Amino acid sequence: MDILILGGTQFVGRHIVMAFLASGHRVSILTRGRTADELPANVERLRGDRGEAGGLDALAGRSWDACVDVSGYLPSAVRASAEALRGRVGRYVFISTASVYAEPDRHPVREDDPLLPPAPEDTTEVTGPLYGPLKVSCEQIVQGTFGEAATILRPQIVAGPFDHTARYPYWPDRASRGGETLLPGDGSDHVQVIDGRDLARFTVQVVEQGIGGVFNLAGPRLSWAQFAQVLGIQEPVWVDAAQLEALELGFRELPLFIPDAAPQGGLMDISAERALAAGLTLTAPEVTARDTRAWSERADLSYALSAEREAEVLASIRAQP
Template sequence: MNVLILGGTQFIGRHTVEAALAAGHRVSVFNRGQSPDELPAEIERLRGDRDQGKSGLTALMGRQWDACVDVSGYLPQQVRASAELLSGQVGRYVYISSRAVYAEPCPLPITEQSALQAPAAEDITEINGETYGPLKVACEQIVQALYPDACTILRPQIVVGPHDANPRYPYWAVRAARGGVMLAPGDGSDHLQVADVRDVSRFVLKVIADGRSGVFNLAGPRLIWADFLRRCGATDVHWVDADTLKQALLDTEELSLYVADTDPQAGRMNVSFDRAIQAGFTLTAPEVTARDTRTWWSRQSVPFTLTPEREVQVLSRLDPT
């Protein structure tokens, strides 16, 4: 197949490119060319800027692809421009949305039938914690209206794995394997749920190959934190009340992965992916995700906010004995 990927150089896009090549497909990527590009040479690179509307999409005009995978559409204006232009030029439009589209709190687990947030207005361009979900809802609706019988909407859980530049997951995979007494939020009984980026990318190609329309939640196994850290290699965990720990580590991004089961946003860690499994979604074992993430992160030069020295200081202050 000929596959067009809007974005393609970072994380989900990069893994999708690699999976498509491994499956023998021809791949074109469309982006501004401003992010580091470590993609194979045989990839066709098309340049433009979705923020400029139709005038920024001239490189896509007059071309045909079997499918488009939109991994970089965060704003309705961006998605409308590309989706309208490519109508009639692509056989299927796969939009990478997010679990954040769901209105919470809500009955759990979250399914594809759970209520959505109200869509954001199409002129909103600021992306933050409050607008991200509503913007994704608006983008979904645009794609569904333009491709009623030829679109697939994927709503991934927190996506993790190699090339994940956000420290919220890599920290735990790396820290647990280092050994020694480690700080962790809660008491070990709250749940964690993430999705391996490679599972997401493989499913993207499967829905294209199968011509499968519809909406799918994508998530991985739901583990309690004690099991998660054990699978990461931890042997001695010092559990600390999450509020106490967050007060001691106000600027620590690593703690953002934790959500208590009693939190109004507990749906972040309780997403049903049964529908995707029935459609061929496959799962990587959590310990493999942790190992491969740790291996990749070991080659990076970006430090964690929660350094070993800071962890020791907090441990001493919270447990002087």
């Protein structure tokens, strides 16, 4: 099959490109050419920025069996690509996010749960509070344009090699240093991610099999105590949420930690039953951790919680009566 990827050089897109190639398909990518490109030479590079006038000129007169939109954040850009490709791609797969849900305290969060109100289509900036509403707007554009030929994928936090967000990689990197390790909560809260390679394989599957609809993508749901075991942490020091707040340590410093009872706790309880029934396969958590560490030890990532700051926090905790 001939596949067009909007994006494709970084993290999730890179995994998707590699998965299509591994399945024997021909891949073209449309990118702005501003980020490092380590893809194989047999990937066709097309240059363009759909957010600008003439930014889709490289697609003129071409058709593909499917388009996978990895880089759709602003509704105006997604509108441009969806309308330009209508009638020229057999399926439009939009990579959305689990952050579209309006009630993220539900346990579990399912595809038919209420969504956030869509952001205005003329929004020009992606911010934290607008991220979910913007993706809702983009989803609606794709569904309205392609109907049954639209597939919406809503991944949980994505993990694995090539993850320059430095969220998941913090944990296998920290575990590799050994010693007393600051861990959030008491071990009973939960953490859940989706390996980028699992997301990529499922993307190939929905294209090959012509599967439409909306799918949450999430991996195994582990307690933090189980996650610590997966990581191989030998000396955990558990710090409850109240202490963490007092120490001004949050999601940025201790990524992936959302207490089960928090207003967003359902985001660590995403149901992937529909995708699993459709053929989603999951990588073992131990493999995700191992492979992420093998990549990240050479990736020169930086983290909000330095080793020095962690040592200070641990010392202050030990000093408490």
